[in-house]
Amino acid sequence: MTKPQNSLSKRDEIIEVASKLFYEQGYHCTGIQQIIQEAGAAKGTFYSHFKSKEELGIAWLKARHATWNHWLLQFINPKKTPKSKIVGIFDFLGQWMQDANFRGCAFLNTMCETPDCENALRLEISNHKRELFELFRALTAEHHATKTKIEQEQIATTLFILFEGTLIQLQNFQDLSFLQVAKKQVTALL
Amino acid sequence: MTKPQNSLSKRDEIIEVASKLFYEQGYHCTGIQQIIQEAGAAKGTFYSHFKSKEELGIAWLKARHATWNHWLLQFINPKKTPKSKIVGIFDFLGQWMQDANFRGCAFLNTMCETPDCENALRLEISNHKRELFELFRALTAEHHATKTKIEQEQIATTLFILFEGTLIQLQNFQDLSFLQVAKKQVTALL
Amino acid sequence: MTKPQNSLSKRDEIIEVASKLFYEQGYHCTGIQQIIQEAGAAKGTFYSHFKSKEELGIAWLKARHATWNHWLLQFINPKKTPKSKIVGIFDFLGQWMQDANFRGCAFLNTMCETPDCENALRLEISNHKRELFELFRALTAEHHATKTKIEQEQIATTLFILFEGTLIQLQNFQDLSFLQVAKKQVTALL
Amino acid sequence: MTKPQNSLSKRDEIIEVASKLFYEQGYHCTGIQQIIQEAGAAKGTFYSHFKSKEELGIAWLKARHATWNHWLLQFINPKKTPKSKIVGIFDFLGQWMQDANFRGCAFLNTMCETPDCENALRLEISNHKRELFELFRALTAEHHATKTKIEQEQIATTLFILFEGTLIQLQNFQDLSFLQVAKKQVTALL
DNA sequence: AATGAATGAGCCTTCATTCAT
DNA sequence: CATGAATGAAGGCTCATTCAT
Numbered sequence: 001m002t003k004p005q006n007s008l009s010k011r012d013e014i015i016e017v018a019s020k021l022f023y024e025q026g027y028h029c030t031g032i033q034q035i036i037q038e039a040g041a042a043k044g045t046f047y048s049h050f051k052s053k054e055e056l057g058i059a060w061l062k063a064r065h066a067t068w069n070h071w072l073l074q075f076i077n078p079k080k081t082p083k084s085k086i087v088g089i090f091d092f093l094g095q096w097m098q099d100a101n102f103r104g105c106a107f108l109n110t111m112c113e114t115p116d117c118e119n120a121l122r123l124e125i126s127n128h129k130r131e132l133f134e135l136f137r138a139l140t141a142e143h144h145a146t147k148t149k150i151e152q153e154q155i156a157t158t159l160f161i162l163f164e165g166t167l168i169q170l171q172n173f174q175d176l177s178f179l180q181v182a183k184k185q186v187t188a189l190l
Numbered sequence: 191m192t193k194p195q196n197s198l199s200k201r202d203e204i205i206e207v208a209s210k211l212f213y214e215q216g217y218h219c220t221g222i223q224q225i226i227q228e229a230g231a232a233k234g235t236f237y238s239h240f241k242s243k244e245e246l247g248i249a250w251l252k253a254r255h256a257t258w259n260h261w262l263l264q265f266i267n268p269k270k271t272p273k274s275k276i277v278g279i280f281d282f283l284g285q286w287m288q289d290a291n292f293r294g295c296a297f298l299n300t301m302c303e304t305p306d307c308e309n310a311l312r313l314e315i316s317n318h319k320r321e322l323f324e325l326f327r328a329l330t331a332e333h334h335a336t337k338t339k340i341e342q343e344q345i346a347t348t349l350f351i352l353f354e355g356t357l358i359q360l361q362n363f364q365d366l367s368f369l370q371v372a373k374k375q376v377t378a379l380l
Numbered sequence: 381m382t383k384p385q386n387s388l389s390k391r392d393e394i395i396e397v398a399s400k401l402f403y404e405q406g407y408h409c410t411g412i413q414q415i416i417q418e419a420g421a422a423k424g425t426f427y428s429h430f431k432s433k434e435e436l437g438i439a440w441l442k443a444r445h446a447t448w449n450h451w452l453l454q455f456i457n458p459k460k461t462p463k464s465k466i467v468g469i470f471d472f473l474g475q476w477m478q479d480a481n482f483r484g485c486a487f488l489n490t491m492c493e494t495p496d497c498e499n500a501l502r503l504e505i506s507n508h509k510r511e512l513f514e515l516f517r518a519l520t521a522e523h524h525a526t527k528t529k530i531e532q533e534q535i536a537t538t539l540f541i542l543f544e545g546t547l548i549q550l551q552n553f554q555d556l557s558f559l560q561v562a563k564k565q566v567t568a569l570l
Numbered sequence: 571m572t573k574p575q576n577s578l579s580k581r582d583e584i585i586e587v588a589s590k591l592f593y594e595q596g597y598h599c600t601g602i603q604q605i606i607q608e609a610g611a612a613k614g615t616f617y618s619h620f621k622s623k624e625e626l627g628i629a630w631l632k633a634r635h636a637t638w639n640h641w642l643l644q645f646i647n648p649k650k651t652p653k654s655k656i657v658g659i660f661d662f663l664g665q666w667m668q669d670a671n672f673r674g675c676a677f678l679n680t681m682c683e684t685p686d687c688e689n690a691l692r693l694e695i696s697n698h699k700r701e702l703f704e705l706f707r708a709l710t711a712e713h714h715a716t717k718t719k720i721e722q723e724q725i726a727t728t729l730f731i732l733f734e735g736t737l738i739q740l741q742n743f744q745d746l747s748f749l750q751v752a753k754k755q756v757t758a759l760l
Numbered sequence: 761a762a763t764g765a766a767t768g769a770g771c772c773t774t775c776a777t778t779c780a781t
Numbered sequence: 782c783a784t785g786a787a788t789g790a791a792g793g794c795t796c797a798t799t800c801a802t
Contacts, residue, residue, distance in 0.1 A: 389786090390786070390787075391786090422787060422789055423788085423791095424788055424790095425788070425789095428786060429786085
């Protein structure tokens with residue numbers, strides 16, 4: 001007897017449930033108990049797969065990183081020019097936040113509840129944001145190919161900051177007008 | 191016999207200790223027990239002053255709002271022009287984050303660990319940010335007095351977004367170069 | 381309303397129950413859960429009185445030390461001479477072990493399950509045994525007043541070793557003949 | 571293909587690791603998990619060799635009995651006379667305790683954490699001690715060949731008690747002077 | 761002979777809150 | 782205005798054991 005193809009392993013089920021709960025309720029406000037209960041697993045099963053809650057948290061953020069990047073790239077890859085891709089990132093932001101009920105970014109949320117910079121979760125968080133930053137850098141370099149490295153860096157960083165600032169205030173106010181303003185500023189930079 | 195002037199009431203002592211701990215450790219990760227212990231108060235004393243942890247949280251954010259605004263205004267009020275005041279807000283941001291060991295903004299941090307938008311803490315948070323936003327609006331209106339309301343709004347919002355985006359990435363990366371980029375963009379807008 | 385005189389405080393009830401269970405089942409094999417359940421207390425109540433299981437363990441050993449010493453002194457104080465007191469200690473040993481179902485000595489038992497010599501419980505244990513040793517020393521000095529300090533020390537130590545060795549083998553074999561042999565040797569030393 | 575001679579079977583590896591851990595940490599404080607992890611075995615492997623933790627405990631004590639007896643006999647067999655062998659047993663005690671960091675006797679330790687006299691582990695323990703007792707009996711009979719059986723028994727038992735009492739107090743106080751006293755008393759008995 | 765996922769009771773401890781004094 | 786004992790659910794984690802492969 002082989003497992004049915006569409007059945008997840010217990011480990012994956014746990015990660016899936018945890019992803020939902022960590023995002024919706026926050027990392028610290030979500031207990032292992034709730035996770036395993038909703039995943040239909042036993043305590044021992046959980047700890048045979050993850051040596052601690054933190055390890056699950058890391059698995060969650062790694063998975064989230066992959067998923068989120070996939071969403072974003074699927075959204076912007078159809079665009080032809082680097083410029084439209086950059087603008088597309090901000091369009092994606094609006095779409096994403098609406099779909100997510102303005103819960104914000106799993107990575108920023110977790111950073112905010114994790115003061116210790118040396119914490120392993122923080123490493124995943126900064127990696128995630130660094131990769132987004134790199135995307136802005138790459139697209140900016142392509143779009144502003146004639147400008148100097150320094151000018152490119154200034155613009156890419158500004159785009160990244162605008163993205164993050166808009167994101168956090170969409171979460172705060174659930175008001176999409178922030179996005180309109182940001183997009184206007186973005187086009188001004190391109 | 192009146193209390194000596196320099197002695198805080200138990201209530202104020204509790205708020206003071208809570209402010210430190212909520213900010214440093216996060217709201218949810220800080221327990222009432224630790225607060226009253228460090229404040230030298232009894233359980234019952236705490237609950238005679240605050241009907242719940244949330245009420246203390248609100249008192250904290252209200253006090254924090256006043257304190258933070260005071261810091262900011264003391265920093266920018268000596269500046270003469272609205273332009274230098276706006277730039278001053280970003281200088282303040284750098285100073286503040288360094289002093290705070292890059293722990294970020296108490297309000298954003300608490301928002302990130304509080305998913306429910308209807309939560310009473312969230313009201314204090316949006317009030318705080320709205321007031322900062324208003325400050326950008328007022329200073330922009332003064333500086334760009336000749337521009338239209340719509341143009342002013344665009345610029346003020348952009349400044350606010352830049353502030354928030356820089357703040358959150360200073361917290362994430364502890365790298366002040368984000369601030370340099372933001373300031374360059376700010377001056378470009380003025 | 382004052383408490384009835386014969387009612388123990390929750391704290392004392394916990395210690396009393398713990399004393400029974402720690403002795404009968406061993407320190408590590410007895411859980412806080414069982415203790416509070418049998419004492420009719422809540423988890424939180426326990427931890428408002430003791431900051432950890434270890435602290436309860438120490439309270440237990442301190443109380444046990446007092447109780448056991450009281451038992452012993454009540455048994456040997458009626459005896460007139462130091463010699464009969466020393467022999468009395470060994471009579472007490474037999475009585476005690478029979479009453480205790482040959483469960484042995486709470487202090488030795490706990491020492492054996494606590495490898496770390498720096499452990500706080502180990503301090504209580506060595507204090508307890510040191511005091512018993514002192515008793516042998518004092519009674520020996522009185523009985524053998526004409527002998528040298530060195531000779532006295534040799535005899536007192538031997539008596540202490542005989543006591544401990546007999547105790548542990550009574551526990552092991554539940555065979556009182558060890559005690560008869562020890563007593564014969566004891567009298568030979570006096 | 572046969573296994574290389576110097577490779578232990580999984581079963582023996584498990585026993586070897588368990589021996590170390592049970593002795594150092596105590597029987598109840600050592601979990602199956604740690605044992606199999608340090609032995610590089612799987613859960614199922616463990617339970618295919620031992621039907622329970624207790625069975626491993628028994629295997630451990632049986633192996634320990636053989637090992638310890640081997641140590642002791644190797645130490646005293648070179649001695650020529652029964653008297654020097656008896657004294658040698660006490661010299662061995664000092665050597666052993668120093669090598670073992672004064673962790674005491676695996677058998678006594680396990681007895682102390684195992685209240686139930688009917689427990690299978692307790693059988694191994696009393697067997698071990700009985701055999702040591704027999705050794706004292708045999709050597710005493712040889713040395714005091716002219717004395718009566720009853721006198722021999724009295725002396726052998728005293729020697730055994732002295733050994734056990736010294737052992738337990740070496741463990742308690744890590745103070746070798748107990749051993750000096752015991753040896754003086756031993757020689758007085760021979 | 762060996763694997764390792766799965767179980768669920770139990771470990772020690774902290775949580776926010778209530779209440780009699 | 783203050784005290785601190787009492788509550789019981791929940792926190793993260795380990796336990797010895799089973800079983801399908």
